[in-house]
Amino acid sequence: MGLKSTSGIVLKTFSYGDTSKIIRCYTRDFGKISLIAKGVKKSKTLQIGYLEPINCISIDLYYNSKRQLQIFSKAEFDHPFLSIKNSIKKLSYSFAVIELIDKTVSGEESHLQLFNLTKNILSAINDNRGKINTIFWFFQLKLLNLLGFKPNLSNCSNCQNSLITANFFSGELFCDKCSTVKQIKLNKNSLNMLKSINKIKIENISKLNIHSIERKEIGEFLKQYYSYHIDGLREIKSLRVMESILN
Numbered sequence: 001m002g003l004k005s006t007s008g009i010v011l012k013t014f015s016y017g018d019t020s021k022i023i024r025c026y027t028r029d030f031g032k033i034s035l036i037a038k039g040v041k042k043s044k045t046l047q048i049g050y051l052e053p054i055n056c057i058s059i060d061l062y063y064n065s066k067r068q069l070q071i072f073s074k075a076e077f078d079h080p081f082l083s084i085k086n087s088i089k090k091l092s093y094s095f096a097v098i099e100l101i102d103k104t105v106s107g108e109e110s111h112l113q114l115f116n117l118t119k120n121i122l123s124a125i126n127d128n129r130g131k132i133n134t135i136f137w138f139f140q141l142k143l144l145n146l147l148g149f150k151p152n153l154s155n156c157s158n159c160q161n162s163l164i165t166a167n168f169f170s171g172e173l174f175c176d177k178c179s180t181v182k183q184i185k186l187n188k189n190s191l192n193m194l195k196s197i198n199k200i201k202i203e204n205i206s207k208l209n210i211h212s213i214e215r216k217e218i219g220e221f222l223k224q225y226y227s228y229h230i231d232g233l234r235e236i237k238s239l240r241v242m243e244s245i246l247n
């Protein structure tokens, strides 16, 4: 067991006794891990300030793959995401991002693309690099791709004809002819917009302009798609909390 360094995004923290904290972290090198920061609540080093959800930190830790709980040594900020913390909307979407990571990543396996995606998304939200819901949908689509649940936006699941508009039910998209139940409809613009979000680079996301009908359809489609394909994800709690605050 040696001292290692990595970069990590704090997902959740729990108090442990009167003086310690347990931190669940999505790290660049070790995947999702839990660490114990002994005595951190009483420490004068102010390390506790780094150990808050959404923070991206450089961590020194004593790592042993056979152990469930790793030992935290110290941290400093990679990125404090200060602007996220000054906005309820940014905070809610950022919590939704880490909630999705927490619920879809299970083990201690490093996945550099997924780690970088998460970090870049939080940076994009922090730095206002586009409309916040578009950034979130971009994240949801990329995450589905990386998890192997990429939606087929081009062809009907039944007849394989090209989709012009689409109907979502039972986890898949169908053309108008093959649809009997119309659960969620995606009009032509929504479908094209989803394809554009899929293709665009994050730095160009502000160029996408999505009208309200399409925003509604896309948001609802992705919500239902996750609920259907990802176990334990009937809803994203962080977004429900925000909706109840803003409405």
Ligand SMILES: [Zn+2]
Pocket (backbone or CB within 6 Å): 156, 157, 158, 159, 160, 161, 174, 175, 176, 177, 178
């Ligand atoms: Zn069809």
